[in-house]
Amino acid sequence: MELETFVHHLHFNTEKVAPPDWQVDWEDAPLPFKLYRDLPEIPLSADVPLTLAKGKVQTELGLKELGHFLWYVYGISQYAHTALIEDNKKTADMSYAQLFRRFVPSGGALYPNELYVYVKLKDAPVGIYHYDAAHHRLLLLREGNYDSYLSRSLGNSYDLSESFCTVFVTTFFWKNFYKYNNFSYRLQGLDAGVLIGQALEVANAMGVSPQVCYQFLDKSINHLLGLSDQDESVYAVIPLSVNPNIYRADNQYTKLEGVSATELCREVPLLEPFSDNRSKRVIDYPSIRKLNGASMFETTESIVKIKKESNVKHSLDSEIIFLPFAEHFSYDLASIFRERHSPDLDFIIGSVSLLQLSVLLKETFSFSYHSDLDDRQGGIENRVSLNGCFYNVEGVPNGAYAYDKSAHALRRIARGDFREYLQNGLTMPNVNLFQVPLVLHVIGDREHLKKELGYRGYRIQQMEAGILLQRLLLVSCALGMGGHPLLGFDVNPCDELYGIDSKEKTSLIQIPVGPYRPRAWLKGRLHT
Incomplete structure (x- = not known):
């Protein structure tokens, strides 16, 4: 299917994006959370505050506060045992589903996103971590300071030396493709946005300044996190800071001409951590892979600003x-x-x-x-x-x-x-x-x-x-x-x-x- 047709069907003809005989293999469903093996771990505090009223601007945060932030944004908050009634025309059969819920809504409660963080705190080694929601802990993927690498991947628009943490929102394609087939691509973007919205709410309540970056060199950031973009890819990058002015206006920084993801990837070694999603048979999703590939930025020259226009022109004679x-x-x-x-x-x-x-x-x-x-x-x-x-x-x-x-x-x-x-x-x-x-x-x-x-x-x-x-x-x-x-x-x-x-x-x-x-x-x- 051509990409133009695929995107059109995703929105206007949804019945055409999945095979008419599509059957969900519930027995081979993936885990609702990503699990890495054999990585150094840092447990996060379970002593989470039960109120989040907007407070004063923070001057310094530690690992404890970061744990609070991550749990309220995407931690597992509820275990639900749900009854499902299956009407087979002759009898109504009852089955049950066990669901791990989070504070954010998700299509089918499948939560296709994952969170990674680049942490720079006094009480944790500086480096790249995966937030293990199943155990409320951080798993160290790559140790070291990557301010320069990340700043260039973001088009040099952010002063990451002022950021104590940078959050990466990814999409793990198979986590909801197994149920929704190609329609999952539309759900994945929406779910990522809901997660970003939750992160903004929690950050503001905790007195932290978040910035949302949608435009970056995909391959270099995926490479830094050890992700195969055939399986999982970063959708948004959110630097967090106690300084509300880490964003640089156009006249405050020098744009990097010709910086490419391929060049940046050569600066850090390949990372291939082992993870398990439980599914024994993963069906290919070529349309999603193709669209994800076509959406990637190879150089910083692709980063643009959207011209401000009135979103809706109202009729002057309307009531x-x-x-x-x-x-x-x-x-x-x-x-x-x-x-x-x-x-x-x-x-x-x-x-x-x-x-x-x-x-x-x-x-x-x-x-x-x-x-x-x-x-x-x-x-x-x-x-x-x-x-x-x-x-x-x-x-x-x-x-x-x-x-x-x-x-x-x-x-x-x-x-x-x-x-x-x-x-x-x-x-x-x-x-x-x-x-x-x-x-x-x-x-x-x-x-x-x-x-x-x-x-x-x-x-x-x-x-x-x-x-x-x-x-x-x-x-x-x-x-x-x-x-x-x-x-x-x-x-x-x-x-x-x-x-x-x-x-x-x-x-x-x-x-x-x-x-x-x-x-x-x-x-x-x-x-x-």
Whole structure:
């Protein structure tokens, strides 16, 4: 399949990306976490604080605080024993699944990402580590100072001498390909974005300054981590610092001309640590490997800035509903992490007040983050936005709306109750949208930033959608509601409903939000 066709089908014709006779081999499923063998280990403290209210800016952190950060970002937080009912037409058989949950949502709870860290702390050897979530520990892959190597791999945009830790978010392709086949590529970018969003939330709460880098020399960084990019590849690099000014503006550094990944790889020896994923038979995924290869940067000359443009041009004659002013909404992050889950069939019909909607939309966009896509802090709202279909919202006629962040207002697109329309568009009807008052859609560029970033733009767009999604889910939970991310929907009727198909925009993900009933389940938290 040609890459252009593959990317188009991933978004607009999802039924065409997997074989019609695809069968999941559950017995040969991979582990939900990566396990290395025979590496030096550093246990991390299990004495994790149970509150995460935003505090003062940090002046110095140690291994203990890094352990807290990693656990809240991607540690295993819950063991769930779930009953599955299989309807074979004659009888309804019951089976059970045991799942290791984390604080972030993931498609099918498969968690295809892994975390690696470049640590520079007084109480640990300087070097590259894998975060072993299964045992809450660090495993040393490569010892030594790699500031210069990494800075050049990132286009010399960051002063890594000021960073106490650099986080690498990778995607391990097989971890969810075994279930979703080629559709897993879309899930992988979104899952990585949700994980980045969680890292931003935790870092800000701990008084640490994070910077997100999407553009780098892939092969040199994969080489440093000992990864085969046929199996696993870095999607984002996040330097952490107690100094909020480690990012260098264009006039503060000299761009490196012609630095290539191939040249950098020669500077450090090959690393081939042994790891096990449990699967005995790994099926090839040539389309994903080809797309991942086409997305890689070989030289720093490929690194660009995205020109700032208005993300959505609103019709001047559309009806406007100005949302009420809402004071800053504060909550304890750790408590929300523990409470948040995806309600699926547990939504119950209920009303949403105008103030609740106002807080939800305002707080979802109230954060800013620094990435290498922009010249300064912020910018995500220039590339992704929110539309929604609302039912039974106080003071808002039933209908489809676009959220105008600059005016903190809703702009009406169409009047009516669109619950049946959206329900019919679900390809996996695991949510009853008749029970949901808010169905939100993250909107992005239809060409997936391809003009500026090539095929790399697709996964970057998915990651930015994931960042916004995670923020929306946390705020929804803090307001006493649940949010359920859905990719099992047909984007074409949604784009037609909002009238964005003609504006070169598209719906990236669907998120039902509303009240829900507590589920009866047996679960064990891995904290007190």
